[in-house]
Structures are given as C-alpha cells and as structure tokens.
Amino acid sequence: MRGTFLAAAIFIALGVIAQGFWFPADARISLEKCTLCHGKPEFRKILVDGKIRDLFATADSLKGSVHEKKTCVDCHFDVSEIPHRQRPQRVTCTHCHYKGNAEGAPQSDAYLEYFGSVHGNAIAGGNTKAPLCQDCHGNHSIRKTKDPTSEVSRGNVAETCGRCHIEIYAVYKTSIHGVAVSQGIPEAPSCTGCHGEHKIYAHKDPKSTVFATHVAAQCSTCHGSVSIMSKYGIEAEQVTTYQNSFHGVASGFGSRTVANCASCHGVHDIRPSEDPRSMVNPKNIPATCGKCHPGANPNFAVGKMHVDSHSKESGIIYYTAQFFKYLTIGTMLALIAHIFLDMYGRTRRLRGDK
C-alpha cells in the first residue's frame, strides 16, 4: 500500500518536472489556440461609440520585441479558458516588472516613478484615458529605447506623446528642437529630454523638471555645456548671463513670477531669434516682454539681451564695469594702505621709538 503511494507520488512528481521540459511546445500550443481567433486579420470588435478595436495578433506581433519569448498568457494571465468569456483585463506590467522578480524582467525603480507622475495619478484618479505603460511603450511591439523602431526611441517619442498631446506635438514639430530631432541631431531634446521619462509632472507641480524655478537648470543641462553648444555654433554663456541677471537671481531665490528661459523663448515653440515667428525676434520682443512689463516698446530690443559685462562686445556696459573695477581697486588699495600705515605708526609709537 505504502509502496504504491510512494510510486504514485514519484510518478506525479516526474510528470510535473517533465512538463517543464515540454513547456515550449506547450506554449506554441497555447499560441496556436489564441491565434485560432486572433490570427484572422478581420478579427475586430466594433465598440458602442463606433470605434473599431483591432484584435488581430499573431506570432509575428511579438517578433523583434523584448517579449519575443513570452506567450499570450504570460501577460494576459487572466485568460484561463478559451474562448474567454469576458474581455481580459488590461495588462499589468508590474506583474513581472518589480524589483526582485523571478522572471528575469529588468529590475529598476524607474517604473515606480510612474505611479507618482501626472499620468500615474490620473490613472489612480480613475481617468481611463490616461496612459499606462503599454500606451507609450507599445502593446506587442515593445522594444528597447535604443532601438530606433521603438515607440519610445529618441526619434519616435514625440509622436508617441503626440497621440494624446496632439496640439503640443504640432507646435513642437516646427520648433528648433523638433526640427533638430527630425534631422537626427543626437543631442536635440525630445519631449522626455525636458519633461523626464517616467516622472512627468504637471508644469505647475514643484516636483516637475519644468516648474518655473527649475526651467533654467533644465535648459542649462545642454545649453550650459560648451562641448555640446560649440558643435552647433550656439553660445553657452547665455546660461551664466541669465543666472547673473536679476531674472536669474530672483528665480534662484525661488520667485515663480520672474522670467525664466521659457517665459521669453517660448515653451514648445522655441525658434532661433532670426525666425520672424520666434518670440525673441526683435520684432516680437515688445509683445514678449509686455507679458510681464506692460507697455513694453521697441526700446526693449535695443541692445543685447544676455548682457555680459565682462566681454568687450557689450560696449559701454563693459567700459562702465571696467571703470568701476579700477576705481574700486584703486580706492581700496589707497584706503587699506592708509589703515596699515596708521597701525604701523601706532605700533611703532607704542614700542617707544620715535
């Protein structure tokens, strides 16, 4: 009796282990089962609002993606019988993508940043239109960021964001940064370059990288770097001249009303100042400055904006600074010399020598 039980137990255990070896075949079977329906190109559903949901998915859907080796039920794990009776839930990526998972999924805390972001909060707040992971990274065709065909690659991410943020995308596409990205300039910023990747916040949120007091720092990550800017003939000193100006100093002290880079240069519609549509084109400067300084007139555009008193090109400002520099040095040297002579005289008289 006991021997029989043991034999049965070993047999079952062997069977369980053996299943592991046959798993790939099993997966193929599972895929074939799904593609019975989903493999038909015309397999789609017409929703109540008239939209068509394409439900076509074959073995090719995952080809080239990072999930090439996965099967349907690895993600659609709530499908336990075929045909499934109800619509499967939206895929939850955190099923595998968490720190310490056994699946071998990339381990990082970056995913967690999403939950605090404006998108994650919108989802938590019940907004069904807010994006989940798959809305940006793609459904079946998830590829690594470095892969140029990935939906979140440098060249494609703006289009991906633009699927929802369509108006901003249209503005950005014609801006200097949008044009540069489409020309394939490697340093040019796409949406994520300024807004961040997973931790995107509303621009009114102090945590945001594009919050009023953070804009200057965000722009200067590229525009403050001489090695990047010199490649494209752009001056890197604009950052320091801004930081030394009253606008920059007040912004550094936490003023949210004072002008930052974006206040004058625009947000998504940044263009070079030669462009007549640019906010900093001399023709448009009265309107741009007038946003904060009512009654601004063309006088605002006379003279350099980013003034550096240390460079000779600043003309009269440079000479004023030089005059005061030498006046201060001269006066202070004379005064300090007088003080030290006075102290020397006192010491000498204290010692008693005449």
Added chain:
Amino acid sequence: MSANDKKESKQDTLEREVESVVDEETAGLDPAEAGRIREKVRARVLEEVERERRIRTAAERRAEERRRREEKRRERLHEEGEMFERFNRNFRFQHIVMFTSVIILVITGMPIKFPEFVLSRFLVNMWGGIHNATIVHRIGAGMLIYFMVHHLFYTVFSRQGRRDFILLIPTPKDARDAVQNVRHFLGKTGEKPRFGRFSYIEKFDYWAVYWGCVIMIGSGVFLWGEEIVLKFFPKYVLDVAHEMHSDEAMLATLAIVIWHFYNVHFNPDRFPGTLMWWHGQISEHEMKEEHPLEYEEIMAKRSKQKTAEVPNP
C-alpha cells in the same frame, strides 16, 4: 529705636493731618450725616495722600538719576575737559537716517549681487522671499532719497550746514596733511598734521558718501522706474544703470566696512566705537588731539568775546 520712633511720629502727624482735613470737609454737615460719610471721605483723602507720595518718589528718582549722570559727566570732564558739540541734532538725525537706510539697502541688495554666498539665502528668506526683499530695498531707497533731500536743504538753508559745507571743500592743505600724516606714520616726522574742523579723512568720507548717493540714487531711480525709462531710453541705458548700481554698491560697502569702520570702530583710539553719532559731543582732549585748529579758533573767539564783555575801566 529712634528710627522707629521717628516713623511713628511721622505716622501720627499724617494721621492728625488726615483727621483735620476730614473734619474740614465734613464741617458744614449735620453730625448724623457727617458720621455716615466720614469713612468715605477719609478713604479718599488717604488715596490722595498716597498718590502724592508716589509722584514725589518718581520725581525724586528722576532727579537722583540726573544728579548721578551729571556727577559722572563731571568726573569725565575732569579727565577730558570741557565737552564741545561737534554735530548738532539735525546732523545726527541725518546720519542715523542714512546709516539705517544703508544697512537695509546692503542686506537686501548684496544677496542679489552674490546669490551663492551662504548668508544670501538667509537674508532673502528673512523678509519672506525675494519679492518682499525688493520691497524692503525700495523702503531703504526711499529713506536714502529722503536723507539726500534733507541734507541738500540743510546745506542750503542752515547756517551750520552752509558753514560745514564750505569747510568740507578740499583744499591744498588736505594734500599736505595727507603727506605729512603718512610721514608721521612712518616716523619721518614727529609732528602730527594739525587738522581743522574736518580732516582730509573726514572730507574723504563726506565726498565718498556724496558720490555714492549720486550714483546709487541716480541709477537706482532708473532701475526702479524701468518701464518708464524704457519708454524714452534704449535697453542698454538700463544695463549701464544696473552695472553702475551693482559696482558702486560694492565700492560703497567696502568703503564703509573697511575704511569707515576702521576709523570709528576698530581704530585703537575708538574701539569698540564712539557714541558721537548719538550725543554729538566731543571732549576737549579729543578736540585738542584731532582738531587743534578748530579748538584754537573756538578759544580765540571766546577770548575775543570776553574782552568785548569786560567794560573798559
């Protein structure tokens, strides 16, 4: 014992006096009514006596204090001689307004020039942010402008102001004094230069403040009304004003902190500072030491007055 007796007798006298007053007050009334209000009247009289006593002690305390102060002063006078008034009340008031405004301007303005300095953030946050700091800076600016206007009026309309202004104009003697002073420091000559009412050091201070006020107020007014200025001038005019304001602020602050502080605070003769800005007095000793020509002038004037007063025999 005797002290106690004295107290007792004093108490008795007081009691008797009170009784007599009460009697006087109730004299015109019939005995029954007088008996009724007697206590009330008595209480009122005692209250009055008490108040009188308090007032007298307060007055006495004040008198005592005055006496002590006078004594102290006389003691010092013994050392230092007579006290002369160097700065009149008006001038002292101007100086107080000026240094208050300058302190306000420096602590609200310098953080903008040196935002990375450790104290800057504290000095800005102290007012509740940069916006408030700019408002405080404009209050300081208003005080400095008031001081400048006040001083111009003082120079033109006050006799003392006119006299001081003329004495403050630099003369060739100041250059000679400076050279002699340096020679004195170096031990080349034993004689200190003999200064008048204002030494070349004080003249420098005065004209430095004049120059500073003109530059700072001039450029500051431009920056204050930038929107109006830009209606008439191009932007680089404002940039020049900004540069001047920033650089002259540095020069003025350094001059005050190094030069003026040394001369009135850290100088071994003065440390830790004189109170002349408050009382305006200078002792005879200091007068002879630092302004011998002025001292002689005053003495000469006095003796002339005396001879004029003495009638011919």
